Amino acid sequence: MTVTVESEPALRTVSGRRLRDLVLDRTGDAGLAHEVDVVSQVLPFKVSSYVVQELIDWDRAPDDAMYRLLFPHRDMLLPDDFAAVELAMRTQDRAGLRQTVDAVRDRLNPHPGDQLALNVPQEEDADGWGLQHKYHETLLVFPRQGQTCHSYCGYCFRWAQFVDRSDLRLAVSGPEVMTAHLRRHPEITDVLLTGGDPLVMRTELIEQYLRPLLRPEHDTVQTVRIGTKAVSFWPHRVLAGREADELLRLLSALVDAGKHVALMLHLSHPAELDTDAARAALRRLAGTGAVLRSQAPVVRHVNDDPDVWAQLWKDQVRNGVVPYYMFVERDTGARRYFGLPLARALEIYRGAIKGLSGLGRSARGPVMxxxxxxxxxxxxxxxHNGPAFALRFLQHRNPELVGRPFHARFDAEAQWWNDLRPYGEHDREFFGGAA
Ligand code: SF4
Structure with a gap:
């Protein structure tokens, strides 16, 4: 079926207290609506009208997978933290509530993976805030106006970007910060525009970041990646209207100039591709010559089932998307609700790929x-000394460690890198110790 839309409909989103009202209205469950109210004081939640109408099966809420992905649940917070926020809300003391919420947020590890300490470039006379240069060849750029999304995923590892604390937010003030860093670092071949979701920005702003990459001085940049979940949360962004058309023209111009353009699509569940609008959006994006790749974390309550991933990857291949990564949920935010043991993530990955053709098996996973x-x-x-996880760095700050197999002691409960221990002496160097 062809979707014919003359212009982009207005994006409407629901957040804050209106989220509670929406849940009450759609489910009639006052207890559920109250939980939504309490948890959304701490973690950011927002849904687009498209998500509410097209992706959530309200007859199945709260057990619908997309509801679980997008709406707060009391188990996202520790019971004591939930009770503390609930109490602070009841006292109606704004300063007290703020203090309680900040304390809970700080306990949720807002910047996992040492993002602020290790990845932000620290160079004299340079403003690197809003850039991440973790790997030699890749620069991540967080444009200030792109630090939001059309809806928020409950498991987002960048949730701290969306709360009203400027000390937790990475955001680059303008494209010249990016271009100055690229001039200083000709080794960078890949620029990844990320957020939030850069496609929340007007095309004119996106253009201010991407057009300069066409100048000869930036020939060193061969690949332009854009991380987005717009196909799932607001496919109208690329379907019709001037904004959409200009964006597609920009992507085509980059491709025509010889850049490899990759749309890194965040796709978590088959329901996200099960609408005419989403499939039409994929066709339009592919028509620019950009490559469509997919990634998402494997998380409890949403996609912790091999059949769900098998279906997701089959649907992607059918719609021209290359499965790229199955990630492990990071040690931040609502991980206590969404996280899975690594051993279970591995079972899900293997269960999913075993029935797929070679094209469906292109995703690497599970990956931390x-x-x-x-x-x-x-x-x-x-x-010889018992079971072990067989591991491999796909990327490392030290390129010498990439691609070499190593082992960690098997731990059925381990959920993250920090839970793992070297199996033997020769594995220590991979864990930051001497070989
Ligand atoms: S789309 Fe990405 S950045 Fe936005 S809320 Fe979801 S996980 Fe976070």
Whole structure:
């Protein structure tokens, strides 16, 4: 079926107290609405009208997977923290509530993976705030106007970007910060525009970041990536209207100039591709010559099922998307609600790929994007001293450690890199110790 839309409809979003009202209205469950109210004081939540109408199966809420992905649940907070916020709300003391909420946020590890300490460039006379240069060849750029999304995922590892605390927010003040850094670092071949979601920005602003990359002085940049969940949360962004058309023209211009343009689509569940609008958005994006790739974390309550991933990857291949990464949920925010043991994530990955054709098996996973680098969990093996996780760095701050197999002691409960211990002496160097 072809979607014919003359112009982009206005984006309407629901957040704050209106989120509670929406849940009450749609489910009639006052207890559920109260939980929404309490948890959303701490973690950011917002849904677009498209998500409310097209993606949530309200007859199944709160057990619908997309509801779980997008709406607050009391188990996202520790019981004591939930009670403390609830109490502070009841006393109606704004300063007290603010203090309680800040304290809870600080306990939720707002910047995992040492993002602020290690990844922000610290160069004399340079404003690197809003850039991340973790790997030699890749620069992440967080444009100030792109630090929001059309809706928020409950498991977002960048949730701190969306709360009203400027000390927790990475945001670059303008494109000249990016271009100055690129001039100083000709080794950078890949620029990743990220957020939030850069596609919340007007096309004119996106253009201010991407057009300069067409200048000869930036020939060193071969690949332009844009991280986005707009296809899932607001496909109208690329479907019709001047903003959409100009964006597609910009992507085509980059492709025509010889850049590799990759749309890094965040796709968590098959429901996100099960609308005419989403499929039409994919066709339009692919028509620019950009490559569409997908990534998402494997999380409890949403996609912790091999059949869900198998369906998701099949649907992606059918719609021209290359499965790229299955990530592990990071150690931040609502991880206590969404997180899974690494051993379970591995079972889900293997269960999902075993019935797929080669094209559906292109996603690497499960992968932790941890402080030292991206670590793939390749399997569980039995060695002389007992079972071990077989691991491999796909990327590392030290390129010498990339691609070499190593082992960690098997731990059925381990959920993250920090929970793992080297299996033997020769594994220590991968964990930051001497070989
Ligand atoms: S789309 Fe990405 S950045 Fe935005 S809320 Fe979801 S996970 Fe976070």
């Amino acid at each position: 994007s941890a402080s030292p680098g991206k670590v793939a969990i390749d399997g569980v093996v039995n060695l």
